[in-house]
Amino acid sequence: MTEAFNRAVDELDATVDGPEVWGWFGRTLSARVCTQRYERCWLRLMTAPAEKATGKTWDGNLKAAELFDLRVAKPGLYETVEHVEGGYGYRAELSQYIPEPVYSPSPVLSPDAAVPAAPWWESLRTDLGAVAKTATDRAAFRQEWADRSVPRFLGIPAPQISEWETAHGDMHPANLTANTPYLLDWEGFGRAPVGYDPAMLLAYSLLAPAFATRVRETFPVLNTEAGRNAQIIVITELMQSASRGDHPELVLPLRGLAAELA
Structure with a gap:
């Protein structure tokens, strides 16, 4: 994953500008990056076995960008690059960086969570x-x-x-x-x-x-x-x-x- 992520950074002419963030069960690896064209961005690399690197989940963010970018409050998708190596598919998605923390670090909300306005x-x-x-x-x-x-x-x-x-x-x-x-x-x-x-x-x-x-x-x-x-x-x-x-x-x-x- 790290090698594939670094390859995507090079392909997108980006520079890593923040710590690594690993996703659920290590299926994604993300970090804040900078590019000359888009300035500060979010780069997310996802992986799946090559035979499963297709379909609903694999294409979800790409299809959502086509339908919802500029229509709802979501990060815009700028570019994607993908390749297959060693029996695994990899897709890197370069998106708009959102300078806000997530509401909760866990999907399950803690009992002391504040209620938004x-x-x-x-x-x-x-x-x-x-x-x-x-x-x-x-x-x-x-x-x-x-x-x-x-x-x-x-x-x-x-x-x-x-x-x-x-x-x-x-x-x-x-x-x-x-x-x-x-x-x-x-x-x-x-x-x-x-x-x-x-x-x-x-x-x-x-x-x-x-x-x-x-x-x-x-x-x-x-x-x-x-x-x-x-x-x-x-x-x-x-x-x-x-x-x-x-x-x-x-x-x-x-x-x-x-x-x-x-």
Whole structure:
């Protein structure tokens, strides 16, 4: 990864200008860089086995740039370079540098997290509304997965989704910046149940009741039948993730929310 990252720095005629930032399970490597053309930027290198270096996740940020750059608060994508070596594919994405910290260093919000002011929520609601209305053929969710997984993890029949919209697909506090907010990491965007993004933000904030209350107030869709279905889907996704060792601290509050919805 380090060699591939340095190669991308050279190809993009950039200079590293900040510390390395490693992503989930070492799948990405990023750093602030400087270029003559764009000045300060963010360079993110992603990798996957060569046979999997294609498809939804691989192309997510590139497709999102085509649809959403200059329309919502997200980092603009400037250039990409990619290559295959040693059985792995690598893609480097040179993007706009956002001089704001993320709202949370972890997707799971800590109990003492501060609640942002009203303009933060208004901006988020506006941007997610614009995303929801954007047409795409990408899928962030499949009914077949729900039919298998909801009974397995929640012990109830899967809701049959009839209302759809486009979602960011990974809407948690670590993918939002603290001030604006900018929406980061668009790899998984696509069609999903109505209310999916608010449901995911709510699920990741269950340990921070004041923040969770504000999520519910900002997104009244969560109080509708469509919003209930979206929450069941998100809870199932996070329970499946927890079964693999991710964020076990969410299991009990997720079960509590599932019981309320049932």
